[in-house]
Amino acid sequence: MTNLNLKSFHAAFIRLLVLTAFYEISTGALDVSFQSDCRKNYKGDQDCYFMVQDHWDFLKFRKWLDNLNFVRDVSLRIACAEGGSLYIPWPMRARNLKKLEIKDCLLKGYFDENNVKSKYPDTLEVRNIANSAIEISLFEWFNMIKDMQPTKSYTCGQESLVKSIERNNTYRFVNTPKLPGRELFDVLSQIGDSFRDKVRTQPFDCHYKRLIYLENSDNPSLGKHFMEDLTLHSNFPRLKALNLSFNRLSQLPLELKKWYISFPKLEYLNLSNNDLDTFSFTDPKRFGRNKGLHVNLRNNNIRFPPRDFYRYPHRSVPISVDLRENPIR
Template structure:
């Protein structure tokens, strides 16, 4: 299910930048041996700098040919500027436990999409950082219109404990016949319908940490596809900051239904204007929600009740343009209560007024509201 967000992001992108890419594979088995250290237990730690091009398929075949005990394999790919890796989602290979890709152009990302695989899920730690995914938009539309969904690629690595997507973008191959808006919409609608009716569930039973940050192309149905047929029973940290998110989806308002073990929700540096969170009758030590640096001017009038449930909800509202009229009393009461209930988070109580001008810079909890 996590992988489908990349496809949705392609359809959601407003501006398509077309660029060229040439791929010449220069890796070899001897280079894999040089780049991969091993220990007596059979663990392999592969750290590879890619100046030009690198091919995961060759790496996978090399792992298959290794004799003897091969236990945990860790792969760290860092590309120099212009470096390209051929890397089919969801990066399955013999005993691969960790994969980290940084500063690369990824080619072949969809080359094994919606196809059955002989490889099992083994990855526990996955990270894509500052990467761009090379995409043929016409092939992607055809795939979504005509190919049935396969659990293997739709869900990806269900064994993940940590999954990071940070500053992931798309690089479109040149085409003489770019799709019309109507065809682009058909591809999007077909994928959305498949997501609603898919005949399987993605079980992310071990996922504890999920980061999806720095995206300029979040689909309007992102959270629907993320939760309609997927479960996250142990997810504790969900970082969805810096994604230009304008409104809270219902899945985050009703967080406990979809992420029952959540402890930290980071929605900072978005464009959220208002919020409301359920505070249900479930017992957790607390839920910390960062709404720092959004566009929030006022808060729910029942905000103080967020501290009185079985799971206190601690909200970071620093850096928001709070308007300090009489309605700000709800926030003032909440901030004072937060200092008492969670003194180790007392810095969160230093929220300042942004307007009116005569109160700009004043701490909300110190504003005299007697006249209200």
């Protein structure tokens, strides 16, 4: 190779290094920080896991996915160390995101995209959020609800879900006025009622046509209207398992007594570890399905089963009930 060719080669190589560095700084800097925590298989699927020590931004990760040339299914798993937080607005859409698991995190910015039209379609199939807290600014929450115009995309979340788990999650209120405990509770109740009123009058339904497993457990603040809110404008034509354990439920909601209306394919209902002292399930009569329903009522306060309990196994949809760890007489 001549000296002239060598000089041309060196110059081109230096230009390439400069361009590469510029690209990483301007558009691809996120590639370095996220790629090291993601594994890519031969199909182009990304499996990403992050252990958060301080703070992690879902929007940056979403932008990183947008900048990838080729990506198929994405699995995102996040666990937080003590004091770790996560900025992630509901309903958590991102390019080709199929699986999302969050554990032990403080979730910030949860309502920040309530008036933002998403450019991402529903792709999420598995959502699992456990042992986490959602941070809410009381003033921002109030203003959001006051100006809120329910939209299908935001209110329904991702209708592509197959499995949805919310376990042992709470709310952490910030910027709260200094009021006595009872008055603060009344303020929170009024804001919650306003939110319910807007959702109840929404002009659309949510269709969870693929959802098979739904869990909202270990949540004592679930509220007495939870089942009504869940089923009023939502359809669950394929749901097979519903887990409402560890929620301190003291009464069986009407929507569960007549389970077949909202959950025609339901096969397993977990109501264990609540405070129920009685139960009763309506017979659908000539319902047209072969599979029965199993109800887990272990560890409640049930002393007497319903009078027609002996008929449960002989109904059009047979019902079996687990009553262990109850003070049955």
